[in-house]
Amino acid sequence: MNAIPAYEIVPDSPEHSAAVEALYDDVFGPGRFAKTAERLREGNSAIADASLVAIDSDGLTGVVRVWPVKVGGSDGQGGGRAAFLGPIAVAERRRGNGVAFKLMERAIGVCREQGYAAVILVGDHEYYERFGFHPAGDGRFQLPGPVDQKRVLIRDLSDRAAKLKGELSVPR
Numbered sequence: 449m450n451a452i453p454a455y456e457i458v459p460d461s462p463e464h465s466a467a468v469e470a471l472y473d474d475v476f477g478p479g480r481f482a483k484t485a486e487r488l489r490e491g492n493s494a495i496a497d498a499s500l501v502a503i504d505s506d507g508l509t510g511v512v513r514v515w516p517v518k519v520g521g522s523d524g525q526g527g528g529r530a531a532f533l534g535p536i537a538v539a540e541r542r543r544g545n546g547v548a549f550k551l552m553e554r555a556i557g558v559c560r561e562q563g564y565a566a567v568i569l570v571g572d573h574e575y576y577e578r579f580g581f582h583p584a585g586d587g588r589f590q591l592p593g594p595v596d597q598k599r600v601l602i603r604d605l606s607d608r609a610a611k612l613k614g615e616l617s618v619p620r
C-alpha cells in the first residue's frame with residue numbers, strides 16, 4: 449500500500465488567500481458567491497485559529513473557514529453568538545485521506561475553547577453527523593436568504609446552545 453504523503457494543518461492566514469480562493473473556485477465553481485451562506489461571510493471576519501488550512505508538499509490541499517454569527521434578535525429572544533462553519537473543501541487529489549476529518553475536529557475544538565455555544569452550518573447531515581451535528585429543527589434559525597431547513601445543522605458545544613434560535617446575521 450502507498451504511504452499517504454504528509455500534510456500539516458495550520459491556522460489560515462492572508463498568505464494562503466490566493467490558494468484558498470483557487471481551491472474554492474475549483475471545488476464549488478463561480479456560483480459559490482450566490483449561496484445564502486455567503487451572506488453570512490460578506491463583511492464578516494473569519495474566526496482566527498478556527499479557520500484552518502492543510503498543506504502538503506504540493507501546496508494547499510484543504511481549507512475550512514469559520515465565522516462568528518449573531519443569533520436571534522432585538523426582541524431579546526434566543527440571542528447569543530455562534531460559530532458558522534464553511535465552506536470546507538479538500539483538493540480532489542487528497543480526498544478520502546481524512547484531511548476534512550482533521551480540519552473539522554480541530555475547528556470545532558477551537559470554537560469550544562473560544563467559548564462558542566455551538567457551531568452551525570448548512571450541509572449534508574449524512575456527512576456531518578460524524579462530528580456530532582444534528583438538524584437544528586425546522587424554522588429554528590432563519591438565514592439571510594433561501595435555505596433548505598433540513599440542511600441547517602448544529603453541533604452543541606455547551607448548555608447555552610439549547611437557547612439559540614432566530615435570525616443569523618453578521619455581528620456589527
Ligand SMILES: CC(C)(COP(=O)(O)OP(=O)(O)OC[C@H]1O[C@@H](n2cnc3c(N)ncnc32)[C@H](O)[C@@H]1OP(=O)(O)O)[C@@H](O)C(=O)NCCC(=O)NCCS
Binds near residue numbers: 535543
Ligand atoms: C466533503 C469533503 C470536504 C471531504 O473531504 P475528505 O478529506 O475527502 O474527507 P474525509 O477523508 O475526512 O472523509 C471522507 C469520507 O466522507 C464521505 N463523504 C464526503 N462527502 C460526503 C457527503 N456529502 N455525504 C456523505 N458522505 C460524504 C466520503 O464518502 C468518505 O467516506 P468514507 O470515510 O466512508 O470513505 C470533500 O469531499 C470536498 O471537498 N467535497 C467538495 C466540497 C464539499 O462538498 N464541501 C462540503 C459542503 S460545504
